Amino acid sequence: MMHRLLSARIENDQALVRIRDRTRQVGDAFGLDNLQRTRLITAVSEVARNVVQHAGSGLIEFSFREEDEHAPQAIVATISDGGPGFDVAALPANGQRADGKVMLGISGSRRLVDHFDIVSAPGKGTRVTLEMHRSHAQPVISRNELAPLMEQLARRKTQTPVEELEQQNREMLLTLDELRLRQADLEKADERKDEFLAMLAHELRNPLSAIGTALELLKRKQNASEADVHRLADLVARQTAQLTRLVNDLLDVSRVSRGKIDLALAPVLLTDIIDHALETTHGAISARHHQLDYVAPAEEVWISADNIRFRQILSNLLHNAARYTPERGRITIRVRRDKANVAIDIEDNGIGIEADMLPRVFDLFMQADTGLARQDTGLGIGLTLVQRLLHLHGGNVTVHSAGLGKGSRFTVRVPELQREMSAPVITPAEPTASAAVAEPAAATAQGVRILLIDDNVDAVHTLRQLLEDVGHVVAEAHSGERGLAVAQLFAPNVVVIDIGLPGIDGFQVAQQIRAKQATAASLLVALSGYTSDTMRQRGRDAGFDQYLNKPVDIDALEAMIRALDVGGTDAPAMQPSVA
CATH class of the missing domain: 1.10.287.130 (Signal transduction histidine kinase, dimerisation/phosphotransfer (DHp) domain)
Known part of the structure:
Protein backbone atom coordinates (compact mmCIF):
# COMPACT_ATOMS: atom_id res chain seq x y z
CA MET A 1 0.00 0.00 0.00
CA MET A 2 1.28 3.49 -0.94
CA HIS A 3 1.15 6.51 1.38
CA ARG A 4 1.63 9.94 -0.22
CA LEU A 5 4.16 12.05 1.71
CA LEU A 6 4.57 15.37 -0.13
CA SER A 7 4.85 16.92 -3.59
CA ALA A 8 6.67 19.88 -5.17
CA ARG A 9 6.69 21.73 -8.48
CA ILE A 10 9.75 21.58 -10.72
CA GLU A 11 9.93 24.94 -12.51
CA ASN A 12 13.52 26.21 -12.67
CA ASP A 13 17.06 25.69 -11.40
CA GLN A 14 16.19 27.19 -8.00
CA ALA A 15 13.50 24.55 -7.61
CA LEU A 16 16.18 21.87 -8.03
CA VAL A 17 17.80 23.07 -4.79
CA ARG A 18 14.50 22.67 -2.90
CA ILE A 19 13.90 19.24 -4.42
CA ARG A 20 17.35 17.99 -3.42
CA ASP A 21 16.69 19.26 0.10
CA ARG A 22 13.24 17.64 0.22
CA THR A 23 14.71 14.32 -0.98
CA ARG A 24 17.29 14.48 1.78
CA GLN A 25 14.61 15.19 4.40
CA VAL A 26 12.52 12.21 3.23
CA GLY A 27 15.59 9.95 3.31
CA ASP A 28 16.49 11.13 6.82
CA ALA A 29 12.97 10.66 8.16
CA PHE A 30 12.61 7.12 6.79
CA GLY A 31 16.03 5.78 7.78
CA LEU A 32 18.06 5.66 4.55
CA ASP A 33 21.81 5.42 5.22
CA ASN A 34 24.27 8.00 3.88
CA LEU A 35 25.02 6.12 0.67
CA GLN A 36 21.37 5.33 -0.08
CA ARG A 37 20.37 8.94 0.57
CA THR A 38 23.13 10.31 -1.68
CA ARG A 39 22.18 7.91 -4.48
CA LEU A 40 18.50 8.86 -4.27
CA ILE A 41 19.27 12.62 -4.16
CA THR A 42 21.54 12.30 -7.21
CA ALA A 43 18.99 10.26 -9.19
CA VAL A 44 16.11 12.64 -8.38
CA SER A 45 18.29 15.66 -9.21
CA GLU A 46 19.32 14.24 -12.59
CA VAL A 47 15.75 13.40 -13.64
CA ALA A 48 14.42 16.76 -12.36
CA ARG A 49 17.12 18.61 -14.32
CA ASN A 50 15.94 16.80 -17.46
CA VAL A 51 12.42 18.06 -16.76
CA VAL A 52 13.62 21.71 -16.56
CA GLN A 53 15.75 21.40 -19.70
CA HIS A 54 13.31 19.52 -21.96
CA ALA A 55 9.81 20.13 -20.60
CA GLY A 56 10.13 23.46 -18.78
CA SER A 57 8.22 22.28 -15.71
CA GLY A 58 6.88 19.19 -13.95
CA LEU A 59 5.89 17.64 -10.63
CA ILE A 60 7.62 15.37 -8.12
CA GLU A 61 5.66 13.28 -5.61
CA PHE A 62 7.21 11.36 -2.73
CA SER A 63 5.44 8.26 -1.35
CA PHE A 64 6.12 5.53 1.18
CA ARG A 65 5.32 1.94 0.20
CA GLU A 66 4.55 -0.67 2.82
CA GLU A 67 6.28 -4.04 2.81
CA ASP A 68 4.65 -6.89 0.89
CA GLU A 69 5.57 -10.44 -0.15
CA HIS A 70 7.46 -9.17 -3.19
CA ALA A 71 9.47 -6.19 -1.86
CA PRO A 72 10.54 -4.44 1.35
CA GLN A 73 9.40 -0.99 2.50
CA ALA A 74 10.57 1.73 0.14
CA ILE A 75 10.72 5.46 -0.59
CA VAL A 76 9.14 6.12 -4.00
CA ALA A 77 9.74 9.33 -6.01
CA THR A 78 7.54 9.88 -9.09
CA ILE A 79 8.61 12.68 -11.47
CA SER A 80 6.23 13.60 -14.30
CA ASP A 81 6.06 16.28 -16.97
CA GLY A 82 3.94 17.23 -19.97
CA GLY A 83 6.92 17.75 -22.28
CA PRO A 84 7.74 16.38 -25.74
CA GLY A 85 8.48 12.85 -24.52
CA PHE A 86 10.73 10.40 -26.36
CA ASP A 87 11.16 6.79 -27.44
CA VAL A 88 12.02 4.83 -24.29
CA ALA A 89 13.42 1.93 -26.32
CA ALA A 90 16.31 4.18 -27.39
CA LEU A 91 17.64 4.40 -23.81
CA PRO A 92 20.66 2.19 -23.02
CA ALA A 93 19.39 -0.58 -20.71
CA ASN A 94 22.50 -0.58 -18.52
CA GLY A 95 22.95 3.20 -18.17
CA GLN A 96 26.32 3.19 -20.00
CA ARG A 97 27.47 4.93 -23.14
CA ALA A 98 28.94 3.06 -26.07
CA ASP A 99 32.45 3.90 -24.84
CA GLY A 100 31.69 2.21 -21.49
CA LYS A 101 31.42 5.39 -19.41
CA VAL A 102 28.47 5.96 -17.09
CA MET A 103 25.75 8.23 -18.45
CA LEU A 104 24.04 10.90 -16.39
CA GLY A 105 20.43 12.02 -16.74
CA ILE A 106 17.68 9.44 -16.95
CA SER A 107 19.91 6.55 -18.08
CA GLY A 108 22.43 7.12 -15.31
CA SER A 109 19.69 7.37 -12.67
CA ARG A 110 18.63 3.82 -13.48
CA ARG A 111 21.88 2.54 -11.93
CA LEU A 112 21.53 4.52 -8.72
CA VAL A 113 18.23 3.22 -7.34
CA ASP A 114 16.78 -0.17 -6.38
CA HIS A 115 13.94 0.00 -8.90
CA PHE A 116 13.49 2.23 -11.94
CA ASP A 117 10.50 2.60 -14.25
CA ILE A 118 9.84 5.03 -17.10
CA VAL A 119 6.79 5.66 -19.26
CA SER A 120 7.11 8.05 -22.20
CA ALA A 121 6.11 8.49 -25.82
CA PRO A 122 6.75 11.26 -28.37
CA GLY A 123 4.34 14.16 -27.67
CA LYS A 124 2.87 12.54 -24.51
CA GLY A 125 5.21 13.60 -21.72
CA THR A 126 7.32 11.45 -19.41
CA ARG A 127 6.84 9.78 -16.01
CA VAL A 128 9.83 8.35 -14.12
CA THR A 129 9.44 6.28 -10.93
CA LEU A 130 12.44 5.79 -8.63
CA GLU A 131 12.46 3.42 -5.63
CA MET A 132 14.98 3.13 -2.79
CA HIS A 133 14.38 0.15 -0.50
CA ARG A 134 14.81 0.43 3.25
CA SER A 135 17.42 -1.93 4.66
CA HIS A 136 16.23 -5.20 6.25
CA ALA A 137 18.38 -4.23 9.23
CA GLN A 138 16.11 -1.24 9.89
CA PRO A 139 13.00 -1.81 12.04
CA VAL A 140 9.77 -1.92 10.03
CA ILE A 141 7.80 1.34 10.11
CA SER A 142 4.25 0.64 11.26
CA ARG A 143 1.19 2.57 10.13
CA ASN A 144 0.96 4.18 13.59
CA GLU A 145 4.44 5.63 13.08
CA LEU A 146 3.66 7.10 9.66
CA ALA A 147 1.56 10.08 10.80
CA PRO A 148 4.27 11.56 13.11
CA LEU A 149 6.88 11.13 10.36
CA MET A 150 4.69 12.89 7.81
CA GLU A 151 3.99 15.70 10.27
CA GLN A 152 7.74 16.03 10.90
CA LEU A 153 8.34 16.37 7.14
CA ALA A 154 5.65 19.04 6.81
CA ARG A 155 7.26 21.15 9.58
CA ARG A 156 10.80 21.06 8.21
CA LYS A 157 12.00 24.18 6.38
CA THR A 158 13.85 24.13 3.09
CA GLN A 159 17.46 25.24 2.93
CA THR A 160 18.92 28.21 1.13
CA PRO A 161 21.18 27.53 -1.89
CA VAL A 162 24.29 28.22 0.24
CA GLU A 163 23.10 25.84 2.98
CA GLU A 164 22.31 23.24 0.33
CA LEU A 165 25.84 23.51 -1.12
CA GLU A 166 27.39 23.13 2.34
CA GLN A 167 25.18 20.11 2.98
CA GLN A 168 26.22 18.55 -0.32
CA ASN A 169 29.90 18.94 0.61
CA ARG A 170 29.33 17.29 3.99
CA GLU A 171 27.42 14.43 2.36
CA MET A 172 30.14 13.98 -0.24
CA LEU A 173 32.78 13.54 2.48
CA LEU A 174 30.56 11.10 4.41
CA THR A 175 29.81 9.15 1.24
CA LEU A 176 33.50 8.90 0.35
CA ASP A 177 34.24 7.54 3.83
CA GLU A 178 31.43 5.02 3.47
CA LEU A 179 32.65 3.95 0.03
CA ARG A 180 36.15 3.38 1.44
CA LEU A 181 34.69 1.21 4.21
CA ARG A 182 32.60 -0.77 1.72
CA GLN A 183 35.62 -1.24 -0.52
CA ALA A 184 37.53 -2.64 2.46
CA ASP A 185 34.60 -4.95 3.26
CA ARG A 258 18.01 -17.00 -3.56
CA GLY A 259 14.73 -17.47 -1.70
CA LYS A 260 14.23 -20.94 -3.20
CA ILE A 261 13.37 -22.81 0.01
CA ASP A 262 9.71 -23.24 0.90
CA LEU A 263 9.06 -24.42 4.45
CA ALA A 264 6.41 -27.04 5.21
CA LEU A 265 5.33 -25.40 8.47
CA ALA A 266 3.25 -27.44 10.90
CA PRO A 267 2.69 -27.56 14.66
CA VAL A 268 5.41 -29.78 16.14
CA LEU A 269 6.46 -30.76 19.64
CA LEU A 270 9.82 -29.12 20.32
CA THR A 271 11.17 -32.04 22.37
CA ASP A 272 10.61 -34.36 19.40
CA ILE A 273 12.77 -32.15 17.15
CA ILE A 274 15.51 -31.92 19.80
CA ASP A 275 15.48 -35.71 20.28
CA HIS A 276 15.88 -36.21 16.53
CA ALA A 277 18.72 -33.66 16.36
CA LEU A 278 20.49 -35.41 19.25
CA GLU A 279 20.09 -38.74 17.48
CA THR A 280 21.65 -37.26 14.31
CA THR A 281 24.62 -35.78 16.18
CA HIS A 282 25.17 -38.63 18.65
CA GLY A 283 28.12 -39.98 16.67
CA ALA A 284 29.96 -36.63 16.55
CA ILE A 285 29.39 -36.02 20.29
CA SER A 286 30.32 -39.52 21.47
CA ALA A 287 33.37 -39.73 19.18
CA ARG A 288 34.96 -36.91 21.19
CA HIS A 289 33.71 -38.32 24.54
CA HIS A 290 31.74 -35.18 25.41
CA GLN A 291 29.30 -35.07 28.32
CA LEU A 292 25.83 -34.00 27.18
CA ASP A 293 23.40 -32.35 29.61
CA TYR A 294 19.86 -31.85 28.32
CA VAL A 295 17.49 -29.77 30.44
CA ALA A 296 14.11 -30.54 28.85
CA PRO A 297 11.08 -28.28 29.43
CA ALA A 298 8.82 -29.23 32.34
CA GLU A 299 5.76 -29.20 30.10
CA GLU A 300 4.99 -29.58 26.41
CA VAL A 301 6.20 -26.77 24.13
CA TRP A 302 4.80 -26.48 20.61
CA ILE A 303 6.19 -24.42 17.74
CA SER A 304 5.26 -23.93 14.10
CA ALA A 305 8.22 -25.33 12.17
CA ASP A 306 9.39 -27.33 9.21
CA ASN A 307 10.38 -30.54 10.98
CA ILE A 308 13.34 -31.35 8.74
CA ARG A 309 14.71 -27.81 8.48
CA PHE A 310 14.41 -27.03 12.21
CA ARG A 311 16.17 -30.27 13.04
CA GLN A 312 18.88 -29.15 10.60
CA ILE A 313 19.23 -25.87 12.54
CA LEU A 314 19.77 -27.66 15.86
CA SER A 315 22.00 -30.34 14.34
CA ASN A 316 24.32 -27.70 12.84
CA LEU A 317 24.67 -25.97 16.22
CA LEU A 318 25.28 -29.28 18.03
CA HIS A 319 27.87 -30.33 15.43
CA ASN A 320 29.62 -26.99 15.95
CA ALA A 321 29.61 -27.45 19.72
CA ALA A 322 31.08 -30.95 19.38
CA ARG A 323 33.66 -29.88 16.80
CA TYR A 324 34.98 -26.81 18.62
CA THR A 325 35.10 -28.37 22.10
CA PRO A 326 38.25 -30.33 23.03
CA GLU A 327 37.76 -34.00 23.92
CA ARG A 328 35.84 -34.83 27.10
CA GLY A 329 34.16 -31.44 27.06
CA ARG A 330 30.65 -30.53 28.14
CA ILE A 331 27.65 -29.57 25.99
CA THR A 332 24.43 -28.33 27.57
CA ILE A 333 20.99 -27.85 25.99
CA ARG A 334 18.35 -25.84 27.84
CA VAL A 335 14.81 -25.00 26.78
CA ARG A 336 13.09 -22.02 28.39
CA ARG A 337 10.31 -19.58 27.70
CA ASP A 338 11.23 -16.02 26.73
CA LYS A 339 8.05 -13.89 26.62
CA ALA A 340 6.13 -15.04 23.51
CA ASN A 341 9.11 -17.05 22.30
CA VAL A 342 10.72 -20.31 23.26
CA ALA A 343 14.51 -20.12 23.66
CA ILE A 344 16.91 -23.02 23.13
CA ASP A 345 20.40 -22.52 24.57
CA ILE A 346 23.20 -24.73 23.21
CA GLU A 347 26.27 -24.09 25.37
CA ASP A 348 29.74 -25.63 25.41
CA ASN A 349 33.00 -25.18 27.31
CA GLY A 350 35.06 -25.25 24.12
CA ILE A 351 37.51 -22.90 22.43
CA GLY A 352 35.23 -19.85 22.62
CA ILE A 353 35.08 -16.86 20.26
CA GLU A 354 37.16 -13.69 20.24
CA ALA A 355 35.26 -10.46 20.88
CA ASP A 356 35.98 -9.03 17.41
CA MET A 357 34.64 -12.22 15.79
CA LEU A 358 31.29 -12.26 17.61
CA PRO A 359 29.52 -9.78 15.28
CA ARG A 360 30.71 -11.76 12.22
CA VAL A 361 30.20 -15.42 13.11
CA PHE A 362 27.02 -15.61 11.00
CA ASP A 363 28.66 -14.10 7.90
CA LEU A 364 29.00 -16.45 4.94
CA PHE A 365 32.41 -18.21 4.75
CA MET A 366 33.52 -16.56 8.03
CA GLN A 367 35.88 -18.74 10.06
CA ALA A 368 37.85 -17.82 13.16
CA ASP A 369 41.00 -19.72 12.25
CA THR A 370 42.24 -20.29 8.72
CA GLY A 371 45.56 -21.94 9.56
CA LEU A 372 46.55 -25.09 7.71
CA ALA A 373 46.91 -27.06 10.97
CA ARG A 374 43.27 -26.86 11.96
CA GLN A 375 41.23 -30.05 11.84
CA ASP A 376 37.60 -30.58 10.75
CA THR A 377 36.53 -26.94 10.96
CA GLY A 378 33.96 -27.02 8.19
CA LEU A 379 33.34 -24.49 5.45
CA GLY A 380 32.05 -21.48 7.34
CA ILE A 381 28.50 -21.81 6.00
CA GLY A 382 26.72 -23.74 8.76
CA LEU A 383 25.99 -20.73 10.98
CA THR A 384 24.88 -18.65 7.99
CA LEU A 385 22.42 -21.38 7.12
CA VAL A 386 21.19 -21.53 10.73
CA GLN A 387 20.55 -17.77 10.80
CA ARG A 388 18.73 -17.68 7.45
CA LEU A 389 16.58 -20.74 8.13
CA LEU A 390 15.55 -19.25 11.49
CA HIS A 391 14.62 -16.00 9.75
CA LEU A 392 12.27 -18.03 7.52
CA HIS A 393 10.74 -19.49 10.72
CA GLY A 394 10.17 -15.99 12.14
CA GLY A 395 12.93 -16.54 14.71
CA ASN A 396 16.54 -15.53 15.30
CA VAL A 397 19.81 -16.78 16.74
CA THR A 398 22.32 -14.95 18.96
CA VAL A 399 25.77 -15.88 20.24
CA HIS A 400 27.66 -15.13 23.44
CA SER A 401 31.22 -15.96 24.45
CA ALA A 402 33.43 -14.57 27.20
CA GLY A 403 36.47 -15.00 24.95
CA LEU A 404 39.00 -17.59 23.79
CA GLY A 405 39.02 -20.72 25.90
CA LYS A 406 35.79 -19.77 27.68
CA GLY A 407 33.19 -21.61 25.62
CA SER A 408 30.23 -20.35 23.59
CA ARG A 409 26.47 -20.17 23.92
CA PHE A 410 24.14 -20.02 20.92
CA THR A 411 20.52 -19.12 21.67
CA VAL A 412 17.76 -19.95 19.20
CA ARG A 413 14.49 -18.08 19.63
CA VAL A 414 11.29 -18.94 17.79
CA PRO A 415 7.64 -18.00 18.45
CA GLU A 416 5.79 -20.46 20.69
CA LEU A 417 2.37 -21.75 19.68
CA GLN A 418 -0.02 -20.61 22.41
CA ARG A 419 -3.05 -22.75 21.57
CA GLU A 420 -3.55 -26.18 23.09
CA MET A 421 -2.42 -29.02 20.86
CA SER A 422 -3.35 -32.67 21.29
CA ALA A 423 -1.08 -34.04 18.57
CA PRO A 424 1.22 -32.58 15.92
CA VAL A 425 -0.09 -32.11 12.41
CA ILE A 426 2.37 -33.73 10.04
CA THR A 427 2.37 -32.65 6.40
CA PRO A 428 2.82 -35.56 3.95
CA ALA A 429 6.08 -34.25 2.52
CA GLU A 430 9.35 -36.14 2.88
CA PRO A 431 9.41 -38.83 5.59
CA THR A 432 11.90 -38.10 8.35
CA ALA A 433 14.83 -40.42 8.86
CA SER A 434 14.01 -40.72 12.55
CA ALA A 435 10.71 -42.41 11.75
CA ALA A 436 12.69 -45.53 10.95
CA VAL A 437 13.42 -46.28 14.59
CA ALA A 438 9.75 -46.78 15.48
CA GLU A 439 9.71 -50.52 14.79
CA PRO A 440 11.61 -53.12 12.77
CA ALA A 441 10.91 -52.87 9.06
CA ALA A 442 10.43 -56.58 8.54
CA ALA A 443 7.64 -56.72 11.11
CA THR A 444 5.18 -54.85 8.90
CA ALA A 445 6.69 -54.70 5.42
CA GLN A 446 7.71 -58.32 4.74
CA GLY A 447 6.88 -59.46 1.23
CA VAL A 448 6.57 -55.95 -0.30
CA ARG A 449 7.52 -56.11 -3.97
CA ILE A 450 10.01 -53.40 -4.96
CA LEU A 451 11.32 -52.57 -8.43
CA LEU A 452 14.57 -50.57 -8.72
CA ILE A 453 15.15 -48.78 -12.06
CA ASP A 454 18.62 -47.21 -12.25
CA ASP A 455 21.50 -47.39 -14.74
CA ASN A 456 24.09 -47.30 -11.92
CA VAL A 457 24.56 -51.07 -11.56
CA ASP A 458 26.66 -50.91 -8.37
CA ALA A 459 24.14 -48.64 -6.65
CA VAL A 460 21.24 -50.91 -7.63
CA HIS A 461 22.98 -54.06 -6.40
CA THR A 462 23.83 -52.61 -2.99
CA LEU A 463 20.36 -51.12 -2.50
CA ARG A 464 18.78 -54.40 -3.57
CA GLN A 465 20.85 -56.31 -1.03
CA LEU A 466 19.86 -53.92 1.77
CA LEU A 467 16.16 -54.26 0.95
CA GLU A 468 16.27 -58.04 0.55
CA ASP A 469 18.06 -58.38 3.90
CA VAL A 470 14.96 -57.00 5.65
CA GLY A 471 12.56 -59.32 3.84
CA HIS A 472 11.46 -57.45 0.70
CA VAL A 473 11.19 -59.04 -2.74
CA VAL A 474 13.27 -56.91 -5.11
CA ALA A 475 13.68 -56.78 -8.89
CA GLU A 476 15.91 -54.44 -10.88
CA ALA A 477 16.27 -52.96 -14.35
CA HIS A 478 18.97 -50.73 -15.79
CA SER A 479 17.05 -48.75 -18.41
CA GLY A 480 13.65 -47.10 -18.67
CA GLU A 481 12.38 -49.44 -21.38
CA ARG A 482 13.46 -52.55 -19.48
CA GLY A 483 11.94 -51.14 -16.32
CA LEU A 484 8.53 -50.80 -17.98
CA ALA A 485 8.66 -54.43 -19.16
CA VAL A 486 9.67 -55.70 -15.71
CA ALA A 487 6.94 -53.62 -14.06
CA GLN A 488 4.24 -55.33 -16.15
CA LEU A 489 5.48 -58.81 -15.17
CA PHE A 490 6.30 -58.01 -11.56
CA ALA A 491 3.36 -55.77 -10.54
CA PRO A 492 5.47 -54.03 -7.86
CA ASN A 493 4.05 -52.32 -4.78
CA VAL A 494 6.93 -49.81 -4.87
CA VAL A 495 8.95 -48.54 -7.84
CA VAL A 496 12.15 -46.54 -7.17
CA ILE A 497 13.15 -44.72 -10.36
CA ASP A 498 16.31 -42.79 -11.20
CA ILE A 499 15.52 -39.60 -13.17
CA GLY A 500 18.61 -39.55 -15.42
CA LEU A 501 18.08 -42.83 -17.29
CA PRO A 502 19.41 -43.69 -20.74
CA GLY A 503 16.74 -43.67 -23.43
CA ILE A 504 13.48 -42.52 -21.86
CA ASP A 505 13.98 -40.57 -18.64
CA GLY A 506 12.50 -41.29 -15.22
CA PHE A 507 9.62 -38.85 -15.67
CA GLN A 508 8.43 -40.70 -18.80
CA VAL A 509 8.84 -44.05 -17.04
CA ALA A 510 6.68 -42.83 -14.14
CA GLN A 511 3.96 -41.55 -16.46
CA GLN A 512 3.76 -44.87 -18.32
CA ILE A 513 3.80 -46.95 -15.12
CA ARG A 514 1.02 -44.79 -13.67
CA ALA A 515 -1.01 -45.24 -16.87
CA LYS A 516 -0.97 -49.09 -16.74
CA GLN A 517 -3.76 -50.77 -14.79
CA ALA A 518 -1.44 -53.31 -13.15
CA THR A 519 0.84 -50.61 -11.71
CA ALA A 520 -1.45 -47.58 -11.42
CA ALA A 521 -1.60 -47.86 -7.61
CA SER A 522 2.13 -48.49 -7.08
CA LEU A 523 4.07 -46.13 -4.84
CA LEU A 524 6.40 -44.24 -7.19
CA VAL A 525 9.58 -42.86 -5.62
CA ALA A 526 11.96 -40.63 -7.58
CA LEU A 527 15.63 -41.04 -6.70
CA SER A 528 17.81 -38.34 -8.22
CA GLY A 529 20.74 -36.00 -7.85
CA TYR A 530 18.60 -33.24 -9.41
CA THR A 531 17.17 -31.45 -6.36
CA SER A 532 15.79 -28.14 -7.68
CA ASP A 533 12.19 -27.09 -7.04
CA THR A 534 11.57 -27.23 -10.80
CA MET A 535 12.61 -30.89 -10.96
CA ARG A 536 10.48 -31.74 -7.92
CA GLN A 537 7.47 -30.10 -9.58
CA ARG A 538 8.11 -32.10 -12.75
CA GLY A 539 8.20 -35.20 -10.54
CA ARG A 540 4.79 -34.40 -9.06
CA ASP A 541 3.40 -33.73 -12.54
CA ALA A 542 4.75 -37.08 -13.77
CA GLY A 543 2.96 -38.97 -10.97
CA PHE A 544 5.70 -39.53 -8.38
CA ASP A 545 4.47 -39.87 -4.81
CA GLN A 546 7.83 -39.00 -3.24
CA TYR A 547 11.12 -37.44 -4.37
CA LEU A 548 14.34 -38.56 -2.63
CA ASN A 549 17.82 -37.12 -3.14
CA LYS A 550 20.91 -39.18 -3.95
CA PRO A 551 22.58 -40.77 -2.09
CA VAL A 552 19.41 -42.54 -0.96
CA ASP A 553 18.34 -42.15 2.65
CA ILE A 554 17.61 -45.81 3.45
CA ASP A 555 15.68 -44.96 6.61
CA ALA A 556 13.42 -42.55 4.73
CA LEU A 557 12.78 -45.17 2.02
CA GLU A 558 12.00 -47.79 4.66
CA ALA A 559 9.57 -45.37 6.35
CA MET A 560 7.66 -45.04 3.07
CA ILE A 561 7.56 -48.79 2.59
CA ARG A 562 6.31 -49.38 6.14
CA ALA A 563 3.52 -46.91 5.54
CA LEU A 564 2.18 -49.06 2.69
CA ASP A 565 -0.91 -51.17 3.29
CA VAL A 566 -0.26 -54.15 1.03
CA GLY A 567 -3.09 -56.13 2.62
CA GLY A 568 -1.24 -59.40 2.76
CA THR A 569 -0.66 -59.60 -0.99
CA ASP A 570 1.59 -62.57 -1.75
CA ALA A 571 4.84 -61.96 -3.53
CA PRO A 572 5.00 -63.75 -6.88
CA ALA A 573 6.95 -66.96 -7.06
CA MET A 574 8.98 -65.86 -10.05
CA GLN A 575 11.37 -62.92 -10.28
CA PRO A 576 12.16 -61.17 -13.54
CA SER A 577 15.63 -61.37 -14.96
CA VAL A 578 18.03 -58.50 -14.48
CA ALA A 579 18.33 -56.14 -17.41
Missing part, protein backbone atom coordinates in the same frame (compact mmCIF):
# COMPACT_ATOMS: atom_id res chain seq x y z
CA LEU A 186 34.51 -6.17 -0.35
CA GLU A 187 38.25 -6.86 -0.28
CA LYS A 188 37.84 -8.86 2.93
CA ALA A 189 34.89 -10.75 1.43
CA ASP A 190 37.01 -11.57 -1.62
CA GLU A 191 39.77 -12.90 0.67
CA ARG A 192 37.22 -15.04 2.53
CA LYS A 193 35.94 -16.39 -0.78
CA ASP A 194 39.46 -17.44 -1.83
CA GLU A 195 40.06 -19.05 1.59
CA PHE A 196 36.70 -20.79 1.33
CA LEU A 197 37.50 -22.28 -2.08
CA ALA A 198 40.83 -23.57 -0.77
CA MET A 199 39.13 -25.03 2.30
CA LEU A 200 36.35 -26.55 0.18
CA ALA A 201 38.95 -28.43 -1.85
CA HIS A 202 40.58 -29.58 1.40
CA GLU A 203 37.30 -30.67 3.01
CA LEU A 204 36.17 -32.59 -0.08
CA ARG A 205 39.52 -34.28 -0.68
CA ASN A 206 39.78 -35.58 2.90
CA PRO A 207 36.75 -37.93 2.79
CA LEU A 208 37.42 -38.81 -0.86
CA SER A 209 40.98 -39.79 0.04
CA ALA A 210 39.77 -41.92 2.96
CA ILE A 211 37.14 -43.64 0.78
CA GLY A 212 39.66 -44.28 -2.02
CA THR A 213 42.22 -45.72 0.40
CA ALA A 214 39.62 -47.98 2.06
CA LEU A 215 38.45 -49.33 -1.29
CA GLU A 216 42.02 -49.92 -2.46
CA LEU A 217 42.81 -51.72 0.79
CA LEU A 218 39.72 -53.90 0.43
CA LYS A 219 40.65 -54.69 -3.17
CA ARG A 220 44.17 -55.76 -2.22
CA LYS A 221 43.19 -57.95 0.76
CA GLN A 222 43.10 -61.46 -0.62
CA ASN A 223 41.38 -62.98 2.39
CA ALA A 224 39.62 -60.07 4.05
CA SER A 225 37.89 -61.10 7.24
CA GLU A 226 34.32 -60.16 8.04
CA ALA A 227 35.67 -57.76 10.70
CA ASP A 228 37.89 -56.06 8.08
CA VAL A 229 34.96 -55.63 5.71
CA HIS A 230 32.75 -54.18 8.45
CA ARG A 231 35.47 -51.80 9.61
CA LEU A 232 36.17 -50.50 6.10
CA ALA A 233 32.47 -50.30 5.29
CA ASP A 234 31.89 -48.20 8.40
CA LEU A 235 34.72 -45.90 7.35
CA VAL A 236 33.25 -45.45 3.85
CA ALA A 237 29.78 -44.84 5.32
CA ARG A 238 31.11 -42.15 7.70
CA GLN A 239 33.07 -40.37 5.00
CA THR A 240 30.15 -40.55 2.55
CA ALA A 241 27.89 -39.01 5.19
CA GLN A 242 30.45 -36.21 5.65
CA LEU A 243 30.54 -35.56 1.89
CA THR A 244 26.76 -35.56 1.72
CA ARG A 245 26.54 -33.06 4.60
CA LEU A 246 29.04 -30.71 2.93
CA VAL A 247 27.23 -30.78 -0.42
CA ASN A 248 23.81 -30.38 1.21
CA ASP A 249 24.99 -27.37 3.22
CA LEU A 250 26.37 -25.74 0.07
CA LEU A 251 23.13 -26.32 -1.83
CA ASP A 252 20.96 -25.20 1.08
CA VAL A 253 22.76 -21.92 1.70
CA SER A 254 22.49 -21.15 -2.02
CA ARG A 255 18.76 -21.93 -2.08
CA VAL A 256 18.07 -19.83 1.02
CA SER A 257 20.09 -16.91 -0.37
